[in-house]
Amino acid sequence: MSALLDLLAAIGRGVFGLLSAAGSVAVFAAVALSHVVRPPFYPRLLARQMMEIGYFSLPVVALTAIFSGMVLALQSYTGFARFSAEGAVATVVVLSITRELGPVLAGLMVAGRIGAAIAAELGTMRVTDQIDALTTLSTNPIKYLVVPRLVAATIVLPLLVIIADILGVLGGFIVGVAKLEFNPATYMQRTWEFLEVQDVVSGLVKAAVFGFIIALMGCYQGYHSRGGAQGVGAATTNAVVSASILILTFNYVITELFFAR
Amino acid sequence: MSEAPPKIRIRGLSKAFGTKVVLDRLDLDVPAGKGFVVIGGSGSGKSVLIKCILGLIEPDAGTIEIDGRNVLAMRRSEREAVNARIGMLFQQGALFDSLPVWENVAFGLLARKMMRRPEAKPRAVEILAQVGLGPDVADLYPSELSGGMQKRVALARAIAARPDLIFFDEPTTGLDPIMGAIIDALIVAQVERLGATAFSITHDMASAQRIGDEIAMIHKGKIIWQGPADRIYDSGNPYVDQFVRGKSEGPITMEVRV
Ligand SMILES: Nc1ncnc2c1ncn2[C@@H]1O[C@H](COP(=O)(O)OP(=O)(O)O)[C@@H](O)[C@H]1O
Numbered sequence: 347m348s349a350l351l352d353l354l355a356a357i358g359r360g361v362f363g364l365l366s367a368a369g370s371v372a373v374f375a376a377v378a379l380s381h382v383v384r385p386p387f388y389p390r391l392l393a394r395q396m397m398e399i400g401y402f403s404l405p406v407v408a409l410t411a412i413f414s415g416m417v418l419a420l421q422s423y424t425g426f427a428r429f430s431a432e433g434a435v436a437t438v439v440v441l442s443i444t445r446e447l448g449p450v451l452a453g454l455m456v457a458g459r460i461g462a463a464i465a466a467e468l469g470t471m472r473v474t475d476q477i478d479a480l481t482t483l484s485t486n487p488i489k490y491l492v493v494p495r496l497v498a499a500t501i502v503l504p505l506l507v508i509i510a511d512i513l514g515v516l517g518g519f520i521v522g523v524a525k526l527e528f529n530p531a532t533y534m535q536r537t538w539e540f541l542e543v544q545d546v547v548s549g550l551v552k553a554a555v556f557g558f559i560i561a562l563m564g565c566y567q568g569y570h571s572r573g574g575a576q577g578v579g580a581a582t583t584n585a586v587v588s589a590s591i592l593i594l595t596f597n598y599v600i601t602e603l604f605f606a607r
Numbered sequence: 608m609s610e611a612p613p614k615i616r617i618r619g620l621s622k623a624f625g626t627k628v629v630l631d632r633l634d635l636d637v638p639a640g641k642g643f644v645v646i647g648g649s650g651s652g653k654s655v656l657i658k659c660i661l662g663l664i665e666p667d668a669g670t671i672e673i674d675g676r677n678v679l680a681m682r683r684s685e686r687e688a689v690n691a692r693i694g695m696l697f698q699q700g701a702l703f704d705s706l707p708v709w710e711n712v713a714f715g716l717l718a719r720k721m722m723r724r725p726e727a728k729p730r731a732v733e734i735l736a737q738v739g740l741g742p743d744v745a746d747l748y749p750s751e752l753s754g755g756m757q758k759r760v761a762l763a764r765a766i767a768a769r770p771d772l773i774f775f776d777e778p779t780t781g782l783d784p785i786m787g788a789i790i791d792a793l794i795v796a797q798v799e800r801l802g803a804t805a806f807s808i809t810h811d812m813a814s815a816q817r818i819g820d821e822i823a824m825i826h827k828g829k830i831i832w833q834g835p836a837d838r839i840y841d842s843g844n845p846y847v848d849q850f851v852r853g854k855s856e857g858p859i860t861m862e863v864r865v
C-alpha cells in the first residue's frame with residue numbers, strides 16, 4: 347500500500363514538474379514575443395543570427411536532404427516493386443520530402459547544431475554575469491539576446507527547408523534516373539503531377555514552428571542555466587532533447603491540422 | 608555617522624534562496640561621495656547584496672533607497688533612469704566576449720543613445736587610456752587579454768557613462784598583489800575624478816584599506832559592524848577582529864555545508 351502511494355506520489359511529482367516547466371517556458375515565450383514588437387530593435391544582431399543559423403546550417407541540411415531523397419527513392423522502388431507500383435516512386439519521394447522529411451530532418455539537424463549553440467552561448471553569458479551586465483548597461487537581455495535568435499530561427503528555417511525540398515527531390519531524381527533507370531522527363535512529370543501547394547506550404551509552416559521551438563528551447567535553457575560549466579552542459583543537452591521532442595510532437599499536431607478531415 | 612543624507616539607505620533587507628537565508632533583515636547606510644567597503648567571508652551574501660541594490664535580484668522584504676527614493680517601489684522607466692547613473696564592475700569582469708574591447712567599453716554609451724557609433728570608438732579609446740590601456744587593445748576581444756587587462760577594461764566600461772554611484776564586486780580577486788594594488792589605485796583615481804560614491808565588496812583586507820574610507824562587515828546576513836577604515840584593526844568587535852586578522856580561532860565558525 348505504502349509502496350503504491352510512493353509510486354503515485356513520484357508520478358504526481360513528475361507530472362507536476364513537467365507542467366510547471368511547460369508553464370514557465372510558455373511565460374518565457376510570451377514575454378519574448380511581447381518584446382518582438384517593442385523597440386529598441388537590433389537589426390544588426392538579427393542579421394548576424396540569420397547568418398549564424400541559416401548559412402552555417404546549410405551544408406548539414408543539404409547533405410541530409412540529398413541522402414534522404416536518395417534512400418527514399420531506393421526504398422520505395424524496392425518496396426513498391428512487390429506490387430508493381432514502381433511508377434509511384436517520384437510522387438512518394440516528393441510528398442514525403444515536402445510534407446515530412448524536409449522540415450523534420452532539417453528541424454532535428456538544426457536543433458542539434460543551433461539549439462545547442464544558443465543554449466551554450468546564453469548559458470555561458472548567464473553564469474559569467476554577462477546577462478546581468480547587460481541589464482546594468484541599460485539593455486534588456488530578452489530584447490538583445492532572445493528576440494533576435496527567435497525571429498532569425500523562425501524566418502530562416504523555412505528558407506532552409508525550401509532548399510532541403512529541392513535537394514531531396516534532386517536526390518530522388520538522381521537515384522531514379524541513374525540507378526533505377528526511370529526516364530528523366532517522366533520522373534519529373536510524375537514529381538509535379540500530384541504535388542499540391544498545400545504539401546509545400548504545410549512543410550514550410552512546420553519549419554517556421556520548428557525554428558521558433560529550437561530558438562525558444564535554446565534561449566530558455568541557456569537563460570536559466572546555473573552552476574558553472576556543468577550547468578551550461580546540462581542546459582545544452584536539455585535544449586536539444588526538449589526541442590527534438592517538441593518538434594516531433596508539433597509535427598504531428600500540424601499534420602493533423604493540415605490534412606486530417 | 609555622516610551629516611549629509613546617505614547615498615544608499617537599506618532597511619530590513621531579506622533574501623533567501625529556498626531555505627537558505629542569505630540576507631536577514633539587513634540595515635545599511637552608505638555615505639555619499641566616499642569609498643565604502645563591505646567585507647565578509649566567501650558566500651556571506653556580498654554579491655547578493657549588490658545585486659539586490661542593482662535590481663538584478665528581487666529581495667523578499669525590505670526597502671532600498673538611493674538618493675532618498677525607494678528603488679524597489681519604482682516604475683520600470685524610473686528605475687532605468689536611476690540605473691543609468693550607476694556603474695558596476697562584476698566579480699569576473701563579465702565582459703561580452705562576442706564584442707571587441709572598444710564596444711564593451713562604449714556599450715552603455717550606445718545603449719543609452721549618449722552617442723553614435725562613429726563617435727563612440729574614439730571616446731572608448733580615451734576611456735581605455737584613463738585605465739592605462741593603449742589604443743591597440745580597442746580592437747582585440749576580451750579572450751585575448753590577460754586577467755589584469757580584462758579587469759581594466761571592465762573598469763573602463765563601468766565608468767564610461769560617468770556614473771555617480773559605482774559598485775565594485777571583489778575588484779582584486781584573482782589578480783596578483785601588484786596588479787591588485789594597481790587596480791585599486793585606478794579605482795580610487797577614477798572615483799575621485801568623477802566625484803562618485805564607490806561601493807565595493809571584498810575579502811581582501813589590503814584592498815579594503817586602499818579603497819575604503821568606511822568599512823562595514825556582513826556576517827550571517829546582517830551588518831555586524833560599521834566604522835571608519837582606520838578603525839578596522841581596533842574595532843573592538845571579536846568577529847571583525849577575527850576576520851581582518853585571518854585567525855582560525857574565534858566566534859566565526861566556517862560552515863562547511865553551503
Ligand atoms: N541565484 C542564486 N540561487 C541560489 N543561491 C544563490 C544564488 N545567488 C547566490 N546564492 C547563494 O547565496 C550565498 C551568497 O552568495 P554570494 O552573495 O555570491 O556570496 P559572496 O559573499 O561570496 O559574494 C551563497 O551561498 C550562494 O550559493
Ligand SMILES: [Mg+2]
Nearest residue numbers: 653654698776
Ligand atoms: Mg561574490
